[in-house]
Amino acid sequence: MIGTLFGVSSLLAATSGGINWHSFFFLLFALLACGLAVAVVLADNVVRMAFYLVLSLGATAGLFFLAGAEFVGAMQLMIYVGGTLVLLIFGVMLTAQEPFVAIKTPARDKVLAGIVGGGLLAVLLQAAFTGPAWSEAPADMAERTLGQVTQPSATPLGMALVGVRVDGDVASGERSPADGNVRSGYLLPFEIVSVHLLVVLVGAAYLARTKRRKAVAIARDESTTGGVR
Amino acid sequence: METDLGATLSTLLGLAWLIPLASFAAILFFGPKMGPHGRNSAWVATGAIGTSLALSLFAFGTWMVNHPPAVAHHGDHGDVHGEDHGEEHGKEHDDSHANNHSAEATNRVAARLVRFAEEQAAEGGHGDREHGDHEHDGHEHSDEGHGDEGQHADSVEHGDTGHGEKIAYSGDWYALYRSPSLVLSIGWYIDSMTVLLFVVVTFIATCIHVYATGYMHDELHDVTDHEVTLAAGGHLHRPGRFPRFFQALSLFCFSMLGIVIAGNLAMVFIFWELVGICSWFLIGFYFERKSASTAANKAFIVNRVGDFGMLIGLMALWGALGTLHFGDTVSVDAEGHQVVEPGLFSLVRPAENGHALQVPDGMVVAAAANRVGNIASTVSPEDARAVIAEQVSGWRAMGMGNWLLVVAGLGIFCGCMGKSAQVPLHVWLPDAMEGPTPVSALVHSATMVAAGVYLTGRFYPVLTPDVLVVIAYIGAITLFIAATIALVCTDIKRVLAYSTVSQLGYMMLALGVGGWVAGLFHLVTHAFFKSLLFMCSGSVIHACHTNDMRRMGGLLKKMPYTGWTMLVGCLAIIGAGVPFVIGFSGYYSKDSILAQALLFRQINPSHAILWYAAAGGAALTAFYMFRLWFMTFIGEPRDQEVAAHVHESPSVMTTPLVVLSVMAVAAGWSLGSLGVVNLLEQARPLGTAAGMTGGGLLTAAVTVPAEAASHAEAIHVTATWTAFATAGLGVLLAAAFYVWRVVNPAVIATTLRPVYVFLENKWYFDEIYNWIFVKPAHGIAMLASANDRGIIDSILHLAAWLSRQLAAIDAWIDRFLVDGLINTLANVTWTMGLRLRHVQTGRLRQYVMFIVVGTVAIFLLASMMLSATVAIP
């Protein structure tokens, strides 16, 4: 549905000769994401930080959609926003005692961080504009945004995850000029990540377990036996 | 048979010589273990020297059997043979005197030694007529050698000395060093004098060993030496040194016999020095006493001064002649021919010259070195030798080489002066009395000091008239000075010491005026009576515990043996006897000396002083000897303490006294051919029977008369009566002063005070030597010491100080720079670590910042380096 929306907008833009709705929405989502991210930094209240983060990541999902990566966008919303950030909010909830809700940072650190961040941003921005091909959009972008040229990414991703690459020119099984090999799928990373997730689960559960009060137990035992063992 | 006898004699006497050395070695290593406190070492030593005596007597007997000496032609001796050849000899000798005078007329100032062929011929005939029982003719020949150690064989000299025959055996046992120009060997030269002296030395040594066994009994236990005061006060207490005494005595006997048997001057020199060392040991036997150790040093050093001259003489002989052997050496060369290397005697008195003294070829050539050089440069080497040989006699006639011969003679005599205590080297002998009395008896009266006279006698053929005159004058001066000093001595041993010096002067005087037999005869008799006198004085000292005659007196009753034997000795030394009938041993020897001196004065009137010195000396001798005897044994005891403890010595000490007194009486007598004079005549060197005229280098020309001429009646009678008168005068004066007390000696001493003081201070010889030699030596030593301490030590101290400073600088460098560097490094590392530690703050946010900054920096650097264009896939 969103795709249709986008398609309509871009068509409108093309016909009206005015707004490129793809660009408009990109700008909207980009500003949302960046602005909310900045808000995360600027907010003092950790709860508000969490909220802003949720919104920021949602906007990022929108960016993903506009880039034609619907599956990734969907996963972003589901896993990232709906899972990870919820987890984060749980954490916030657990630790949001009065003194910890809004811990102030010394101003000096903020300035320093601002400078460092500014430097990093400058470097990255400079890198972003170095690739000449990156500034231009492909010729048939309008069709691509409408989903006419490209295929939806869910199925190829799913297939890739089980080891069959069906995307791009490789569908025919030709070698990729990049690496010379027949591209393999992501089966192995998929399995690894699965195990990884299990390990994480176990580890996190263990790490966060409630520690038994050993001292209390020993004291109780001593009082009952009445003496050194 | 000849050479058998030579081998026999050399073996016998060689053994007799070496046995005391074995005794020395035995006592050296095992002395303290020989019996309690080493008591038996005395018997080892005595047994050794006694064995040597037996061997010497056996050799003597062998000699007497094989070469019985001719009876001497002295009519007025107690001679059983009874021949009187006086007039015949007088005629012969008058002829020779005439010849002497004619020869004298031909002398020129540049000396020419003339031989007397006519006399030789006359003597030779005389010799043949008298001694028919000898199987040898009066000619010289050498036997072939039979193998000995080394290639040198025995050689036998037979020669006509004019009064019998000269028979001498010489050979070598062992060559210490052999090179083309020099052979140093240990060998022998045995003639009748050697055999006689062996007997004399071993006999006296045996007596003294027995005597010393008793005299030295103090050393068998710990000794408290009252003449040594320690720094802490009190007297020295030391263990006894009994074995050491006999060890030194044995070594001395070995050395002395080595001199007697020596066949060459090098061996003589070796044993000369050895005897000197033994004397040093023995004088310094009580070495803790400063006086004794100083006296030992004095003896050795003064002897060394004499040895310096001896070395010059040795060098002159060896340099010019190439050999130091007395006799000829016969060897067999490669082709089996006999090669005879002439010895000194043959070189200086060759047979071709009738054994008259002439400057040997070697010395002539050495003196004419310039001309020899000219010849050698102009003529080829083969011809040069022939040309030189032709020229030699001409050069000799010009007097070339005479100086060398004189230097050789004077040099050797210098050594004899030192050893025999002639003026000016006499100063050591009185001080040598610091040694124990047996030492004085053996070493410093009878044997060692006689070695000088013995060597002069042995070396006699080489001495020119110049040298002989010098010897005579030195002898005369010595006898006079020593006799005057003995007049005022109060130490009993000092008197005897100066008496020894005086008698040695007599012997030298005798040799110097041509009395070869007379001088050596006196040597033999003097050995007997002087050792007797010393042993008697030792007995007295032992009894009185003092040497001072002023504390003695009236000892005759308590010490009869000592007293009467000492009287025998005194009579012997003054030459007592019934004139022309019989006398003590000294009578005969002193008579012959005075006769020869008188003859010399007759021939050379300008040298009359020698005769007066001899006669005056005889009077002085009699005076001081009897002064000694009277003061010691006659009259009232002057010190009651001494008189209270006086007792006769034990028989082990008195028996040798008696034995020696017998010899002191009888040594001058002859029994048939058995007599000292006969034996000595047999040993007379070839060519010395005739007189010599010559000289002119050191003195005006002088004639040394033939000794036979002194037996002429006129001379002999005068000499005998003079001797008797002077001796009697001396005894009477001594009796007047000390027995009858006609005059008090003390009054004379005060009246003639300057003379008395002069004599009491021994003519100030010691003081003069102190000023001339000792003080300058001390001055130089102090200069050297100051130089050493001031300059050299300062340099050393400076060097040490510099080293210390360098070390200090080094230390500073090490501590501050080297260690500082290390420490600084460590500190820097530590400090850096401390500082860097703070980077790790543990603060998470900071770490993130660093990550970011680092990433940015790397990115910037990489982009700058690669002039980044990001690759576009």
Next chain:
Amino acid sequence: MNLLSDPVGVSHYLVVGAILFTTGVVCMVVKRNALGVLMGIELVLNGANVNFVAFGSPVLRGEQASILGLDGQAMALFVILLAAAEAAVALAITLNFYNNHATVDVDRADDLKG
């Protein structure tokens, strides 16, 4: 505006990604609350994701995207997964820290100070 009418290219996405990344880094540096740091981490990962997606987007890159195929999107997917895992572990650590030290202030977690 140019931005509205011109078509969007990869570089626009890269800019967004850069901003997100930088913001995340700054958030990590500035925030004293451990959960704030976690949020910064999420922002960083998201920035990276945006980049991945941009490079692998067929829309933005046209034919060139076929070279990479779906690699970019697949990587973004994995990043999301791992971000989740990492968030879980980080949260466990934070809770543990909170249990032991009764605070979530990261400035108090300086036991590793040198």
